[in-house]
Amino acid sequence: MEGVDYLAGERKKAEFDVESMKIVWAGSRHVLEVSDRISKLVADDPAFRKDDRTMLSRKELFKNTIRKAVYAWKRIVELHLSEEEASRLRFYVDEPAFTDLHWGMFVPAIKGQGTDEQQQKWLPLAYKMQIIGCYAQTELGHGSNVQGLETTATFDPRTDEFVINSPTLTSSKWWPGGLGKVSTHAVVYARLITDGKDHGVHGFIVQLRSLEDHTPLPGITVGDIGMKFGNGAYNTMDNGLLRFDHVRIPRNQMLMRVSQVTREGKYKQSDVPRQLVYGTMVYVRQTIVVDASSALSKAVCIATRYSAVRRQFGSQNGGPETQVIDYKTQQSRLFPLLASAYAFRFVGEWLKWLYTDVTQRLQANDFSTLPEAHACTAGLKSLTTSATADGIEECRKLCGGHGYLCSSGLPELFAVYVPACTYEGDNTVLLLQVARFLMKTVSQLGTGKQPVGTVAYMGRIEHLMQCSSNVQKAEDWLKPNQVMEAFEARAARMSVSCARNLSKYANPEEGFAELSADLVEAAVAHCQLIVVSKFIDKLQQDIPGEGVKRQLEVLCGVYYLYLLHKHQGDFLATRYLNPKQAALANDQLRALYTQVRPNAIALVDAFNYTDHFLGSILGRYDGNVYPKLYEAAWKDPLNETVVPDGYHEYLRPLLKQQLPSARL
């Protein structure tokens, strides 16, 4: 049966050109070409095999990851890959590794915070991987509140050195990826102390291990922090712990682009604006949003294909049962996630533009849009990662019992993904930052300061506070301006309502703390508006390919109507909608599900994922699920012997009643 496409019938139903949609998903024809080529290169190379990952012990798993990461680098070198191609290759290898932190955090930290000389010294070593670095900020006792870090870097003017020290147990560095077993160097964040004065947290380049034999340098205690969630998953990463016992580093290993310590131990600021760091933050968060769309689309691809293969109930006259994808409950859980994957893709694309825009403005010393860009990226990071984590688990449940098997790929996808809700800013903490920005924006309305970018709609606050929906029939919900007004009015009213409640408190900080749960809801409403508006904007563009734009319109409708239905309480409570209009939205949503149905398989094919990358038997391109599940089962170590270890020692004496009997 090898070679048969069990989903061919589904593919024929598609009402649009899949190849054109692939370009839309990839972002451009060029990116699609690179992705396609590199993903196949990885898939075809047995060295990148990953289906054994969930069966390996931690030590085997980790050694295997070192092997793959080094081999990947070798291939990058041998094939003369460009930076773009190299990063695609790491992406398709699909295994967290120390190299992620080296390229994603260590190198950018030096680029962003190092002086020109520092960059000239360290970057070439890092680029050639003659040193491997990590990013050591979080401590055992201190995460979200970076200003609370305890590690100290005390300047010793006698020797022109900093003394790095871990004064308490809770000051142990804890979590940095790549630190536990691999990194030779780290950017360490520590409180800078000169002349008895604490200047707050700064970054320092510290060598951790000998470049000769990899043993930790004197004064350094370093190790892995232990098993994390899931089989395989993030356990390929050596998140580490690190303690310093008065470790000395030369003064020029403090990252000095923004502030310096002089030979005499004087602390001073350079004229480089501090705001520069925000540029990096926008960049990092943009990649997190794009990663969310990748992770969610993988899960959706698996669940969609399997829902077309899986049949349950509804057999008529002994014929085949109904494909579970035909059940409206299945559609109402699955299709909004499919739509969300596309929505996050497009908002991620827009964030790339935002990053360019912010960077250009920074270069021109224009900091005016920074607070808005900062709030917007914080909110989008939070919204997309939370929705993706929940969405992957929902996709797993949509696969019934078989989704619980590692061979479905979904358990590992969930376990490896969820920390995105926590790292780079805990999602609740980030939403509180968004809320703070929204309250500031509201408080400045009428002062002549025009809100810009994603809060520009607040400039129309008077209209948004008093308008109400004109929707009269279900199809009215397909009109973009109706939708935009609804989401804007809801977000604006929730913010204004919070601001009003806040104003009742004598102490605004106390009020903010007391009302923070409501403020988080207002922030979510604002962030959802951003995603909806960027999806709608995308549809204003020219999108080539037969039927492609039409499909995206349907998905866009599913996305916003799903949100509207889920949060109808907000729309009703703010009196923008009446119950009848909310019900019409739900009717229209149901109608759209019917339009998605014939296109569902083609819409996930457009992600252009190889079976290797998906890593799921349920999500196989050819739909040949059952024989392959059966085959995979036999590979479990427990099946190496017919009679299990422990039979002779424990089970046989029990069965043979060489144990006394119970009084039950």
Place this chain on the structure above:
Amino acid sequence: MEGVDYLAGERKKAEFDVESMKIVWAGSRHVLEVSDRISKLVADDPAFRKDDRTMLSRKELFKNTIRKAVYAWKRIVELHLSEEEASRLRFYVDEPAFTDLHWGMFVPAIKGQGTDEQQQKWLPLAYKMQIIGCYAQTELGHGSNVQGLETTATFDPRTDEFVINSPTLTSSKWWPGGLGKVSTHAVVYARLITDGKDHGVHGFIVQLRSLEDHTPLPGITVGDIGMKFGNGAYNTMDNGLLRFDHVRIPRNQMLMRVSQVTREGKYKQSDVPRQLVYGTMVYVRQTIVVDASSALSKAVCIATRYSAVRRQFGSQNGGPETQVIDYKTQQSRLFPLLASAYAFRFVGEWLKWLYTDVTQRLQANDFSTLPEAHACTAGLKSLTTSATADGIEECRKLCGGHGYLCSSGLPELFAVYVPACTYEGDNTVLLLQVARFLMKTVSQLGTGKQPVGTVAYMGRIEHLMQCSSNVQKAEDWLKPNQVMEAFEARAARMSVSCARNLSKYANPEEGFAELSADLVEAAVAHCQLIVVSKFIDKLQQDIPGEGVKRQLEVLCGVYYLYLLHKHQGDFLATRYLNPKQAALANDQLRALYTQVRPNAIALVDAFNYTDHFLGSILGRYDGNVYPKLYEAAWKDPLNETVVPDGYHEYLRPLLKQQLPSARL
């Protein structure tokens, strides 16, 4: 620092008698005594150690589980434990094992479906564990739809035997726990065929393995289906696959209580009513609801204690930072889960009563309450398991980064718990059954047939359709009758609205399919009403202990106001509440959080869990989190050597540039 109680200050704040609350949680003083004694017995016995579980390979893990399960049995025998004590012991050992299915499914299936002679033959063997059994229903291609099973049991009148056969790959049994490596016998569900006629699915006792050497009997292929979600977790269970190649069993191994095959091959029904099976179903679901409250309470206990230990931001003048439990966002995520754990406990207790009631009625041939009991237990199974799965993951996120470590206990708790949403009925499929029952109930209103039990409120449909809330100030939301009316009105109106929409379809089945997502929402509203009403009922009882009842009132308020706020869209859309009243509910909810705060630690202490059972460093009773996290990290196999495996082979050549360089 061993012996210090870092949470002593928190414990002092409690405004109620914790010992009395322990009795309430346990259900009675007797149950508390037994639980306390048995849980300590398990905790103190090093043979039941479980903190190494996430580091073992599948084979080691499985052997270890066999050892523990047999040892547990030995202890049960040696200590002459009662059935109650034995089942508590298995509970506190806290590791899924083949014994769960033996006692929980195999024995009950024979009891419920076997004739007296069959029970006399098989039960003594099972009780002494001279045979070990499992429950083999699900197949590779068939789960939810039991009527679609493909395995056949064809009667051969020449030899007076059934021939059990797996005609296709998809007919392979797939999932039964205990099957893969351990069970000697199984209750196998197969299509009964006599004289060429298919009589549908029936149960058969089939021996699988030799009692001499444990090898599979001729014609039987059996093995493990492979790794499942998570480290440790459910991988201690040998969920198995099973194929039959014309395996012959004597006729008297068909379970014949309800229907028989005669020596001549005639199929006939006995006069034992078929409905008897529903009694078992109510029983099984009752245990699932109680298990939900156990699992959720574990997660909540961990997250609550850690939230009191964890400090982040808000340090004033260099003093300690704020405990994260003091943040309202943390409270608004955590306290509703605490309240849910209690709510599920009480509804589980009530289900015990329902089971007794149903059993008594069945014995008196009264089947009138069965459909209602069936719908109600289906709905409660779905509601409590979904909320618990989501709640455990929320608790994990509430612990920030450290919740992602296996040593927090939360990853394993999640992974081991989530299949409860799928087994014993997929939660969506169950809600559709509830919806079907609700639609039937609505359609019979006015026919004189009075709705009973948990749908009795439908009897007051006229009032519920036209009333509206009298709430005028926040405290009005503390009045039970206001709350009951609100939840009843919402549930009734959603059901009626679905029924009206259904009536627009010429074909009711088509309408049901089309509107099924709305129907599921109506079913959820109905189930939430049940939980709320049983919590409120509980408070009508006399509850001894200083301040205990008061605390439960607060938790009850948190539970229903949290639901009301989360689903305010339903209450507003059905026009039972106006936006102002919904806002007042939210205000009152916030006020209740403040009342929970000082009691939070004591409220989780009342679960009376040992540190062994919790299995979490973050949830330690003494709050001594950081030193113990640090200690645990060093136990990871990766820390056995300073320099990791793979350094010499892969990393060193890279660092030493024995690889050519890249063009990046």
